[in-house]
Amino acid sequence: MLTKEQIAEIKELKDICEKVEGYELKLNFDMLENRNEENKEDFFHYEDGKLVGFLGSYYFGRKVELCGMVHPDYRRKGIFANLLEAGIEESRKRKAKSVLLNAPASSQSAKDFLKNIPCTYAFSEHQMKWHKTELMEDTSISLRTYDYAKDKEVEIQLDVLGFGMEEEDARAYVETIKEQDAQQRMIIEVDGKVAGKIRVSEMDGEAWIYGFVVFPELRGKGIGRRALSKVVKREQEKGFLVFLDVEAKNARALKLYESCGFKSYQSQDYYEI
Structure with a gap:
């Protein structure tokens, strides 16, 4: 430590x-x-x-x-x-x-x-900041606090399906972030059923969104946009500036974030060693 x-x-x-x-x-x-x-x-x-x-x-x-x-x-x-x-x-x-x-x-x-x-260039990532825009309201979308015993397996499944992680890596990562008190881990539900997950880290006046993913079969239904809007609205009302990262070649995610008011302000490059 x-x-x-x-x-x-x-x-x-x-x-x-x-x-x-x-x-x-x-x-x-x-x-x-x-x-x-x-x-x-x-x-x-x-x-x-x-x-x-x-x-x-x-x-x-x-x-x-x-x-x-x-x-x-x-x-x-x-x-x-x-x-x-x-x-x-x-x-x-x-x-x-x-x-x-x-x-x-x-x-x-x-x-x-x-x-x-x-080393070899691997990919680039945009860092995005939220700018005030009208956010969607939807009572059918809910966010509940992550419960390790209850939600561990679904989190692993979402990391495998949503981020392409191997199951062994996803299991190790779940354990890695288990004790990170600065992060709020939440499960996205639609009409009481698990649809995805999201994490938020609040620090020094900034709220960073991580690990945001919806089950592949539920994409294209507006769930991601409505869930993200709910999180952004909550963080903005608490007085935080809201940020997130997105891989540059992930056009679908980039479009979603831009539709919610996020704008890219700088990029990070990653190199495979």
Whole structure:
């Protein structure tokens, strides 16, 4: 588990890097603040007692995403290369099937670094922010709190059918996020029957939507749009700015989010190592 001091150091370094290059790093603080003490998932580099390099690893079953940064004044010294090597070595020990390095699409320093390591571009992801628009109301759609004992199997099924995860990975991921207190996990129901799921993480005035999926056979019926509208309305009334991520090539999801008032403001690129 990371200490409050470590979280503060990471946020301070993140702010410096983002201010210099004008991008936004995807460091998943909801996951950083709920680390398991048994796993080595975060890697630090200090100089003169100051954090100047950081790499976080985020496991989704046997897939791991890596994202990190180095203070602008300490670059070209091999710091990030060493952090990345440590992160990859740990992923090997944990038998990760896929290792992805995440970098802001607008980061020139990331592009320069990627030229020198063996990796292949995999996909891009849009980060989207909700802008005020009229939202649908539907009393037949309901959201109830996720119950681990009751809903674990349906969550696994939704991850397999909706996100293409292998069942073994989906089961591992369910256990990974079980203890993440910052996330609200909800089941979407239509007329009392399970139709999908959604998670919301509230932190620092922002609400991020994750893991949103509806059973494939129920798509095209407006369920997703109505459920999303309900979640956005609730978060907006609580005073949160609302955000989500969507894979760039997922045209159907992109269209859905845009219809609910979401607009893309930046992109993240992923590279397979």
